Amino acid sequence: MLMPVLLTLSTTLGEGPASDLGFLLHKHPDRAQSFDVMAGRAHVYYPRADEHECTAALLLETDPVELARQARQGGSRALGPYVNDRPYVASSLLAVALGKVFRTALAGRCAARPELATRAVPLRIELPAVPHGREPELPRRLFEPLGWEVEHEVLHDPDRGATRYGRLTLRGEHTVSAALNQLYVLLPVLDDAKHYWVDQDEIDKLLRAGGAWLASHPERELISGRYLVHARPLVDEALRRLTDGAGTDHEDDATETRPLAAQRRAAVLEVLRATGSRSVADLGCGDGKLLRDLLDDAEFGEILGVDVSTRALRAAERTLRLERRSERENRRIRLRQSALTYTDSGLTGYDAAVLMEVIEHVDPERLPALEHAVFGHARPALVVLTTPNSEYNAHFPELVGGTRHPDHRFEFDRAEFTEWTRRVASTHGYTATSSGVGEADQRLGQPTQLAVFTRDDLSDGGTTS
Numbered sequence: 180m181l182m183p184v185l186l187t188l189s190t191t192l193g194e195g196p197a198s199d200l201g202f203l204l205h206k207h208p209d210r211a212q213s214f215d216v217m218a219g220r221a222h223v224y225y226p227r228a229d230e231h232e233c234t235a236a237l238l239l240e241t242d243p244v245e246l247a248r249q250a251r252q253g254g255s256r257a258l259g260p261y262v263n264d265r266p267y268v269a270s271s272l273l274a275v276a277l278g279k280v281f282r283t284a285l286a287g288r289c290a291a292r293p294e295l296a297t298r299a300v301p302l303r304i305e306l307p308a309v310p311h312g313r314e315p316e317l318p319r320r321l322f323e324p325l326g327w328e329v330e331h332e333v334l335h336d337p338d339r340g341a342t343r344y345g346r347l348t349l350r351g352e353h354t355v356s357a358a359l360n361q362l363y364v365l366l367p368v369l370d371d372a373k374h375y376w377v378d379q380d381e382i383d384k385l386l387r388a389g390g391a392w393l394a395s396h397p398e399r400e401l402i403s404g405r406y407l408v409h410a411r412p413l414v415d416e417a418l419r420r421l422t423d424g425a426g427t428d429h430e431d432d433a434t435e436t437r438p439l440a441a442q443r444r445a446a447v448l449e450v451l452r453a454t455g456s457r458s459v460a461d462l463g464c465g466d467g468k469l470l471r472d473l474l475d476d477a478e479f480g481e482i483l484g485v486d487v488s489t490r491a492l493r494a495a496e497r498t499l500r501l502e503r504r505s506e507r508e509n510r511r512i513r514l515r516q517s518a519l520t521y522t523d524s525g526l527t528g529y530d531a532a533v534l535m536e537v538i539e540h541v542d543p544e545r546l547p548a549l550e551h552a553v554f555g556h557a558r559p560a561l562v563v564l565t566t567p568n569s570e571y572n573a574h575f576p577e578l579v580g581g582t583r584h585p586d587h588r589f590e591f592d593r594a595e596f597t598e599w600t601r602r603v604a605s606t607h608g609y610t611a612t613s614s615g616v617g618e619a620d621q622r623l624g625q626p627t628q629l630a631v632f633t634r635d636d637l638s639d640g641g642t643t644s
Contacts, residue, residue, distance in 0.1 A: 184239040184273050188358070189232060189303040192295075197233035201225070202292040203355045204235055205283045205452070214280050214477040215505045221276040239276050268344055269309045271367040278363055279475055285363065285388070287356035290449060302358055304349040308334065310370045312343050320398055321365050327351040360388040368405040377408050382417045394421040439617050443565050443627055444469050446616045447533055450563050450631055452478065456531035460485060462519055462553065463537035467495025474499060474512055482512040485526065489516060520548040522556040531561040539566050539587045554607035554632070562609070562632040564600075565616065568593060571626040593624050600630045608635045 188204075191197050201208040208228035214221045219241035227234045278285060289296040311317045311331070318331045330348040333341050353361075364385060367373055385393070385406050393399050399421065400414075407413040447469065451459060457480045461469050464484035473479045486492050492514050501509055517523045519534075520541065526532070532553060541549055553562065567583050569590035575583070582590050591599060597613060604611035609632040615625030 184241070184267065184269055185307055186237045186269065186273060186277070186362070187226070187234050187305045188237075188355075189227075189234040189305075190300050190355075191232050192300050196230040198225075198228040198230065199292060199295060200233040200235060200355070201228065203284055203289055203295055204281055205289075206235065206280075208233065208235075212477070214276070215508045216272075216276040216279055219272070219276075221280050223280055237273075237277060237280060239273050241272060267308055268370070269306050269347075269366050270370040271373040274363050274366040277359065277366075281359055282475070284355055285359045287354065288445075288449075290453065296356065297354060299352045299354055301352050302350070302355070304347075304358065304362070306347045308344050309347045309366070310344055312371060315341075315345065317369060318345065318347050321368060321402070322349055322361070324397055325351075325361055325392060326353065357391070361392070364389045364393070364402065364406060368402050371405045373408055377410060377413070379413070381407055382413055382420070385417055386420060390421075439626055440468070443535060443616050443629075444472055446627075446629060447535055447563050447565065448472055448476075450629075451531055451533075451561075452476075454531070454561055454633075456561055457481065458528070458530045459483070460526055460529040460532045460557075460559065462526070462532050462534050463487075463540070464495055464514075465491050465536075467498035469533065469535060470495055470512065471498050474504070474508055480511060481529070483526070483529065484512065484514045485517050485519070486514075487516065487518045492516060519552055520545050522552050524556075526553075526557040529557070529559045531563065532557060532559040534562065534564040536565055536567070538564065539582075539584075539590055542588050550603050550607070554603060554609060558607075558634065560634050560637050562630075564630045564632070565627050566591060566596065568596070568615065568624050568626055568628045570623045571617075571620065573623055574620070574626075591628065593628065596628045596630070600632070604632055609633060610635055 188200075190200050192199055198208050204223075206212060206223050208225040211222060211224040214223075216239070219239060222236075222238040222240070224236055224238070225234060226236055283289075287296050309318065311333075314320075315331065315333050319329045322329050328350040330346075330350075332346045334344045334346060336342050349358075385403065389396075389402070393402060396402060400418065403417045403421075404414050407417060451473075457478070459473055459479055459481070460483040461473070462485045464470055464486050467484060470482060470484045473482045484492070484495050486495070495514060499512070501512070515525055517525065519537070534553065538546065538549065553559075567587070567590045569582075569592045572578055572581065572583065572590070600611040600613060603609070611630050611632045613628065613630045616627035616629050617625045619625045
């Protein structure tokens with residue numbers, strides 16, 4: 180009987196309760212969760228989670244109408260209008276869902292149990308139906324060089340005999356991050372097709388996910404060719420970058436190689452997830468990159484993007500690509516023009532507000548007005564705020580005017596920031612904690628300062644919803 184696309188990942192962990200797999204996947208074993216993804220809905224649940232063994236399942240249900248719509252808009256291969264194998268076999272649809280649902284796990288980050296993230300553990304991965312085309316040995320050629328024990332059983336049709344699909348089981352000791360990255364690359368390779376348009380960005384995705392192992396893989400040319408849908412200029416560039424060693428640093432593992440803006444967004448998201456915030460207002464959202472990250476995570480049920488600039492809001496619309504998202508995703512997000520130095524009742528009632536690289540754009544004499552509008556009037560349960568550390572500017576001798584952007588009205592040093600956060604928190608009934616983002620200098624600190632304000636009247640530490 181045909182079933183929706185399914186992937187299960189099981190482990191005994193070896194040390195500690197196997198249910199700790201939930202920490203690595205950032206999905207609690209006691210909760211079933213659902214996520215909007217391209218052309219459907221993904222569900223994560225745990226058929227088993229106890230001390231001895233834990234199994235996490237990713238179930239993908241595709242919408243045939245949405246698939247047909249995407250095909251009309253132009254994927255890399257024409258899909259049948261409503262009847263095709265996409266809802267039943269592992270393909271790029273599953274890889275995209277995996278990348279979205281387990282994004283933090285793919286990056287190898289686990290703040291709750293960091294020692295687990297770097298430990299190879301016994302894993303079993305099962306996929307009931309993977310395509311192999313005319314090459315039944317292809318799964319072995321792809322996965323065995325990576326250290327997997329491969330079982331691949333060709334599926335048979337009662338009337339037509341052997342099909343181009345098989346049941347795949349992988350066993351081996353790997354980090355969860357490495358296993359997920361290998362699946363992210365190799366599932367579309369097995370299928371030799373993608374449901375979306377492939378461009379230059381796809382090379383970066385390939386090198387991020389495969390940089391640690393692809394260069395030494397005996398099938399790297401086949402993998403690169405199929406992953407990039409045989410677009411010769413893209414394949415040639417990917418192979419050149421692999422040969423030059425440009426793909427060996429994993430962007431998400433080696434945070435010092437990531438742009439500081441990306442590190443800031445990751446730090447803010449980690450705070451929001453750790454505190455259980457469900458509704459978030461991004462105050463001063465700019466071009467919408469943080470909004471995009473929030474919208475990609477179904478844990479955030481209500482998202483508001485606010486900016487005083489209509490140009491910035493138009494840029495955020497382009498970043499979000501709302502016309503390509505599902506109705507459910509569109510219902511979760513709103514954009515609003517508002518000045519943060521004036522009170523706005525439309526900003527009240529949110530679990531969390533984010534002020535990421537915003538306050539330094541406000542004239543110092545207008546900063547008390549922003550403090551009142553956000554902390555005194557809107558009063559979210561949580562405020563996450565980042566701003567430059569002016570001391571770190573000694574690393575940037577080329578700066579003109581001493582600030583990192585011509586529009587910065589001021590930049591706090593660490594002592595000034597500590598004093599400001601303490602005063603704001605005390606005045607408005609919050610408790611503030613401070614930390615930093617980016618590569619640390621023993622003398623100058625980190626390039627970005629981060630403060631988390633928690634409202635004092637929420638004695639249980641929870642959110643407002």
